[in-house]
Amino acid sequence: MSDHATDPATEVFVAHRNLLFTVAYEMLGSAADAEDVLQETWLRWVELDLEQVRDPRAYLVRMTTRQSLNRLRSMKRRKESYVGPWLPEPLLTSPDVAEDVELAESVSMALMLVLETLSPTERAVFVLREVFDVGYDEIAAAVDKTPAAVRQIAHRARQHVESRRPREAVSASRIRAALDSFRRTLETGDLQGLLDVLAPDVVLMTDGGGIKQAAVRPILGADRVSRYMIGGIGKAQVTIAYEPTVVNGHPALALVVNGETDGIMAIRLDDDRISGLYYVRNPEKLTHIDSETRLTLR
Template structure:
């Protein structure tokens, strides 16, 4: 709650008032998880998504709710517009980011992992692909391909004609399909690959790493200028394996992994000498790791404090 008794982005609660929940608040609370998911998939940042939720609430409070035929569609429209404005702003900031930029990882609830469509849509691998789209392309792709929003409604949200939205959707889909993982990997396969990776780096087993890493594997590490990280992506199984084993040996630390579920997919919380150092998410194809995404920036680890519910509908 804020000082005005409104539901905040963090709580999504109802305003005080003798326990009465009015229609506007009830609609917002009902669709809160969906709105957060839309904002997060567009922005890749928990803080920015929560800000969008707060702005959506404030905008919703100015609407004559009784005149709204479809509260869900109207709320998604408000959230999309707010997220699109913010995305255009953060795009400029990310150009000045120190080192590679990775989306902020989320500790997600078990139902997210059980929903293959949702888990794939928020996976670190796909979120990185979405970063290569323009803000409008990303909004259109997310609304159409992930949330199955109609072209007319998307047009109203992004300020384009339905015909233009169809063209943008086609272009964005083709762009994403050329870069997204070729297959949706079952959680068991992902866990097995992560377990092999964990055993190898904990024991300094160079060959073990080479066995689980695909020849074309890419390692991206995000320290945000706060924690040390590779200044650019490292490509190739040999280079990645040597970087990991050599880095651990040079630092003379004990590195351990703790299995978790991040963004609906198996991941590892890495600890250095027992202290949380970061999160590793992976991209897996043909049972081998093709992408390693290591988030070390401490400002991006706040989403691990508690499980975050997400929703597609």
């Protein structure tokens, strides 16, 4: 892009880049794939006659959506052969993301996992309509459906998501409090304390991607999750530090093993008890936790 630093096309693209990345990331759950989508969008954008583009922002969002849909369909095949649970790629986010409740909720690990249960078209329609408030006509042009069909898809996707997302928005302070209690129980090996922090039906998902050791299936229930975690830490015989961080707009923990980041632990909180634990160990998904990623809905 540097060769075109003064081009009007570049100026417009750069002005909307954070928005386009956010759209692609929410559709894909992968920063690496979102970056590839932006590169593909950029290559097509610079070939256009801008005088024929009435609304550059809308046009760029439409292009990004189409490229994301193509990528999402190919990712489905990759996920089917993925070793163990597939979790979204965590992003170190800036304070302004955490302060924007709507944005933070839309990129939370819990919601991103719910979006994984939608079809590619349903996900695109939901993200554009519910997160970015794009009009039905514009969405129809992006996903090659009629506006009437898009309305039906949006309604179906909304019902699907609402039945599975957390019951209420949870403040950062409540998440931090739960993480503090969770961390103390792990540091002390307090099995009963951990049981008290976890919801009875808690789910632990670990993503090693076949590169790092991880449970190949979700672990269900407070007793099994507690024993898996306390037992695993006891057997590891390593020095583990639990460092507070903020990923995807919410407090989380970075687990540092023998001085090196081993993974990111995010949680889902329901009624002040942890109902979801999401531990990303796959090193290919930890490339965006050292520097802040700028996200925006506008």
